[in-house]
Amino acid sequence: MVIFTAACSVLNTPEQVALVYEGAPRIEIASPLAGSVYRAGTPVNILARIDNAGADIARVEIRVGDELVAEGLSPNTAGAAAFTVTSSWVAGRSGLLTISVLVSRADGTASDLKTVDIEVRSPLVPTPTATVTLAPTNTPAEAAPAQPEQPAATTAPEQPAPEQPAAQPAQPTTPPEPTAIPPSATPDTPRVRVRQGANVRSGPGTVFDPAIGSLPAGAEADLLAQNPGASWYKIRYYNSEAWIAAITVDVLGNVAALPVEAGPPTPLPPPPTATPAPAATQTPTGGADLVVDGIPNINPHPFTCNQASEIYVNVRNNGTQASNPGRLTVQDFYKGNPSGSNTSGNFGVIQPGQSVTVGPLYLTVSTNINEAHTTRVIVDVENQTPESNEGNNQYNSVEYILAQGGC
Secondary structure, eight states: OEEEEEEOOSOOOHHHHOOOOOSOOEEEEEESOTTOEEETTSEEEEEEEEESOOTTEEEEEEEETTEEEEEEESTTTTOOSEEEEEEEEEOOSSEEEEEEEEEEETTSOBOOOEEEEEEEEOOOOOOTTOOBOOOOOOHHHHHTTHHHHHHHHTOSOOOSTTHHHHHSTHHHHTTHHHHHHHHHHOOSSOEEEESSOEEEBSSSSTTSOSOOEEEOTTOEEEEEEEOTTSSEEEEEETTEEEEEEGGGEEEESOOTTOOBOOOSOOOOOOOGGGTHHHHHHHOSSOOBOEEEOSOOEEESOSOBTTOOEEEEEEEEEOSSSOOOOEEEEEEEEETTEEEEEEEEEEEOOOOTTOEEEEEEEEEOOOSSTTSEEEEEEESSTTOOSOBSOTTOOEEEOOOEEOBOTTO
16 A cells, blocks of 8 residues: 655745646655664555656556555646655565665656665564463452352242242342443553654564654554553554554553563674774774754644644765764754653664655644744764764754644
8 A cells, every 4th residue: 555645845935836847756765764674574664755746747666676565646636746655565575675666757757766775684583471461350250150049049939920020139239240341341452642753663672673663643553462561562553563662652441451462582683784883983084974964854844732743854974984873863942941842763874975864753842832942853862873073963943933733
């Protein structure tokens, strides 16, 4: 399945209003990132942005290797200048795979083939300690059969009349028990609701990296299990399963009978491919230099209270050596201090002169309405890459006023 979404910029410049789009469409693959690693059997979320589009876009193709996994015909009938393409593909065979996106117009003009390489590894062998289902508290119900034995003891009254009062005993003793049943019947599959944009992972912990996707604020998902400490929840994610941190969600429904699972085994430490880092520290000059490339794309913007905005950030390596994989954060600031609203995303190795797009990320701001805020982006927030310039990893937006919205 492919989902197409028209993208609008905050600035209504004449160039964006123009209805004529000449030349080939342009593609930017936002997800997955180059070099991402997935386990076989987990979903790979594919997201691409199509620019220089228009209503005459005739076909979008998404392939994994030579296999056509998704396509869309006439996907941009609204004639937007840009739109996004979203699809989910379940990782199959192990090895290095190439995901490609191609867009063509009705007159045959086609975009350049855009590709990204990922690695699919064999599934981990689960440890035999997993599911623990709470024992049903049916002991009161088991005591109930003791009541039928009382009528059985009164078999002496062979008169037909006592059988009519026998229908009445159901009223004194039975009514309390039906009222106790609805609470256990109401857990119509408990769910979780995301408080603000959050990553989902293949296991219960941030060591299960990279994240396999994300959910925006307000999104809901079926709750399947919890880890022994109830700090992570297992949820239904598209046509598969994933784990989300408990501190990022609210639980809806009864979780008394929720299974407890240890989750998949902790992943093996990454292979020693991160040894380029020492080479960067030994070089007296040059090295990697990560910066925010241009202005992040935030839609909608300015932020509206309790409404998630979708964010894409371009990260560029201005240095002379490749970077290590890293993480960036997007934070909301009020009067120069963090307001508590933030989100984060991962990026892979970035070659010298290369720019990659991280997103979609989701951020919700819900405090200090009708007052001035700013947005800050910090790349390589965990300092995983030694850089020639550590002082230019930050972008600060101009002030905006948080709109009232539905708050």
